[in-house]
Amino acid sequence: MRDISVQDLLAIEVFKDVPENQLQWMIDRSQHYELPEGELMTRPGEPLSGTHVIFSGRIELYRVQNNTKHIISQLGPGTVTGLLPFSRGKIGIAYGVCLEASQLMTFPKELLKELIISHYELTQALVVVMTSRVREFTELEQQNEKMMALGKLSAGLAHELNNPAAAIVRSSASLKEHLLMQPDSFKSLLSIHLSHEEIDLLNDKMVSLLNNTNRPVLSMMKRSEKEDEILDWLDINHIAGCEDIADNLVEFGIGEADLEELKTKINHTDLSPVLTWINNSLTTERMVADIQEASKRIAELVGSVKTFTHMDRGGEREYVDIHVGIRNTLIMLNYKLKKGNIKVTEYFDFSLPPVKAMVGELNQVWTNLIDNAIDALEGRPDAELTLITRRDKEFVKVTVCDNGTGVPADIRSRIFDPFFTTKSVGKGTGLGLDVVNRIVRQHHGTVTLHSEPGRTEFVVCFPFNG
Structure with a gap:
């Protein structure tokens, strides 16, 4: 293992404008070590030990969902990762395995407060890393959640298409x-x-x-x-x-x-x-x-998929009837609704004006909320899903309600947190409601939860003009 110098850090893009004395301070207080090929740098659920700088080797970050390995990214020389200043994350969310022998430097989390107080330029450089990571991670997770939303629908859609095709x-x-x-x-x-x-x-x-x-x-x-x-x-x-x-x-x-x-x-x-x-x-x-x-049924299903994914449009906001997306989501989830013998009740205000929205993203909101309600109704003999749309001044309110067991009071405050899930291992990522919250915020709206035994309501509220 070679000794790390200030010049090694200056060669990394993120540290190029940081004063040398601050970089030396960081080197002197960091742990320097090597990890062999196959060794894990981090595991989900483990506390983050500090800020890692990789000088050689390659480390693969991945998660396991539904017993399937999903690669997040590969980290090479010059990568800064781990716990960063002002980061809310305190525990690992993925596996980090060495694809080859790697040399790292870890700045301990116990000294982050002193770093923030005493070394402005170094803190600034690490904050830039954090904001870039948050942006990239958000884009990746939003794309993953889109794919998972489509995955939730694929089995039911195949069944729905198979019936008319067989006919x-x-x-x-x-x-x-x-x-x-x-x-x-x-x-x-x-x-x-x-x-x-x-x-x-x-x-x-x-x-x-x-x-x-x-x-x-x-x-x-x-x-x-x-x-x-x-x-x-x-x-x-x-x-x-x-x-x-x-x-x-x-x-x-x-x-x-x-x-x-x-x-x-x-x-x-x-x-x-x-x-x-x-x-x-x-x-x-x-x-x-x-x-x-x-044939008409197949054409309707294909049309629903096209509208649901918004595959023939751009990502711009446009004025749409809010009920079209909700109805298409019900069509896409029809197989799960029939399988669960769930009664669907609609109280729609069709006099609502069009809303200015990103249609594909909004359909993710309806998919996650309705799919969660279906899961909450599993095994219930009198299962009922109620959907309500109404106007509240210059806002539209959409309520997704189920008569399941309800959300326990002790977890309601955490239900919108990233990676928080009450579902069994392999059945949920804990990202569904986080994505719902993020998309609704993009539309300058809010999502609220009202729950008691026998009735759970998620109320989505956002302005008509987007």
């Missing part, structure tokens, strides 16, 4: 099979001789059925009764394929009276192929409608 595959396969059977029914239809009046009648009837959007919504029992009535009529009139026909006719609101009317308009011998043709047309319509509905 499209299923319906398209059924439609293909159905179309292969069409030639036989077409032959039967061609074998009958319909007058122009009968053709117009059938055509008008089919157009009316397909355009009717006010079909009756029947209970299972009522539907079963209707199908039995149709089946009896079809059986009496010797119509082939009764069961399939009955299901379709009931679905499109056709009753026994409609069939009797049709029977009076065409020859009895033509009734079976005509009803078979009607049934085939209705079956095709239902399958196409299923595919259309599933």
Whole structure:
């Protein structure tokens, strides 16, 4: 291990303007040592021992989340790290492992007060390091939290997309099979001789059925009764394929009276192929409608993701409807809501004017608050999530409320602190509410917590004009 001189410190950018006597004072009072490859310089939860200056080697900082290693950065020669003047951090938040043998100098934390009082230029240099570190760390954590927010949604989103995708595959396969059977029914239809009046009648009837959007919504029992009535009529009139026909006719609101009317308009011998043709047309319509509905659902989900992440816009503030982001967040978290059997109640004031906000960041706020509420409701039989929007003079207030067990009184004052979490290891970083608080402050607003057993409210308040 080589001796460290004032010139070694002056070669480091941060110390280049510090008087030599102050640097020598720091060297004389520091601990000088080497760490072998694989040795840990710091661990999460351990008290910080002082200010570290690295002269040789490389040290990797990383955290472990969900049993996965997340690298924060690599520290090389000339890096100043550890406890710095006026820093609020007192304990380590990450692992620091030597990737190769490293030489360090550690200025003890017990002398920081004397440093601040007696050595202005040296203190100033270390404060610059601290502010740069805070800025870089904040940017990194905000990006990590964005990725974690998307990660929370990905499993549910995959499930939500899988359902309509499976419906499209299923319906398209059924439609293909159905179309292969069409030639036989077409032959039967061609074998009958319909007058122009009968053709117009059938055509008008089919157009009316397909355009009717006010079909009756029947209970299972009522539907079963209707199908039995149709089946009896079809059986009496010797119509082939009764069961399939009955299901379709009931679905499109056709009753026994409609069939009797049709029977009076065409020859009895033509009734079976005509009803078979009607049934085939209705079956095709239902399958196409299923595919259309599933495709629409996928398009809505993709649209929600695009709006939620704001991927096609810049980071500028713009005027938006606050409810769009909240609704999109609910869509993205729908799988977790259904899985937890959580009732969602909305009390929205749709007369609120648009708010000037950074939409992507604001969606992070709704995601973290709603996701925390869902976690708080886990295992509760009467789980309910309540969302409220209202105006308070020139401010908008958004309340996210759950009827979970509540936040214990002894931790309420710490709940917005970075890295504070009540979740089990691997389930939370303790950054969610810190990010919420930071984003809301960027919008010149506040986040407040009101909690008691059976009711927890987070109230977000910020001005309409941003």
